Amino acid sequence: MDPCSESSSNSPQDSGNVSTVASGSSTSSPAVTITPSRYENQKRRDWNIFCEYLKNQHPPLSVSQCSSANVLGFLSYLDQFGKTKVHNLTCPFYGHPTTTDPCPCPVRQAWGSVDSLIGRLRAAYEEDGGSYKTNPFGAGAVRLYLREVRESQSKARGISYEKKKRKRLPPQGDVS
Numbered sequence: 001m002d003p004c005s006e007s008s009s010n011s012p013q014d015s016g017n018v019s020t021v022a023s024g025s026s027t028s029s030p031a032v033t034i035t036p037s038r039y040e041n042q043k044r045r046d047w048n049i050f051c052e053y054l055k056n057q058h059p060p061l062s063v064s065q066c067s068s069a070n071v072l073g074f075l076s077y078l079d080q081f082g083k084t085k086v087h088n089l090t091c092p093f094y095g096h097p098t099t100t101d102p103c104p105c106p107v108r109q110a111w112g113s114v115d116s117l118i119g120r121l122r123a124a125y126e127e128d129g130g131s132y133k134t135n136p137f138g139a140g141a142v143r144l145y146l147r148e149v150r151e152s153q154s155k156a157r158g159i160s161y162e163k164k165k166r167k168r169l170p171p172q173g174d175v176s
Contacts, residue, residue, distance in 0.1 A: 039120070046117055047124040050074055063130065068139035071121075075114060075145065082109040087156040094156055111150045118142060 036044075053074050054061040061070060087094040087105045109117075122137035132138065 043120040043124050046120050047128070050121055053077065063125070063128070066136050068136045068141040071118075071136050071139070071142050072145055075109070075117075078114075078117075079106075079108045082107045082113075084108055084110040084153065086153055105156075108149075108153075111146070111153045114149055115146055118146065 051063065054063065054066060054070065057070070084107060085099070085103070085105055086108050087096075087099075087103065091103050091105050093099040093101070093103055093105075118137050122135055125135050125137055126132055136142070
């Protein structure tokens with residue numbers, strides 16, 4: 001069965017609450033309600049949105065037919081809902097982190113949001129039975145896309161996303 005069709009069911013897990021019976025007597029034990037974490041809710045919501053995106057393709061796709069190209073198409077689709085202004089090279093605001101004047105440059109999803117989304121979808125894919133070896137969210141094309149988005153946004157906004165180098169402690173000599 002396709003994981004997307006399973007995740008869109010109306011099970012108690014999808015509604016946000018999972019009921020379990022505590023150990024003890026079978027009739028007098030109250031049900032304990034476990035609420036999934038914010039991360040789990042967000043991951044399930046993202047997965048459902050991605051599955052809906054696949055269903056709306058022509059022809060509709062199942063998750064097992066999904067490739068990194070479909071993931072990249074999904075990310076491009078999401079850019080229309082972004083709020084991060086990414087200045088073009090010709091824009092006078094290129095390289096400035098904050099601007100007060102309007103410009104015609106496009107808005108896109110922020111790199112950090114896209115990176116987090118891919119992480120959640122990658123985990124959801126594997127939780128729903130997909131192999132990490134065939135996970136389209138971990139494909140090289142998706143990693144390259146993330147790197148390009150990070151670099152273009154950092155240059156356009158004048159913000160550095162460079163990794164900070166850890167300071168090494170000087171070696172301690174033997175004191176006898």
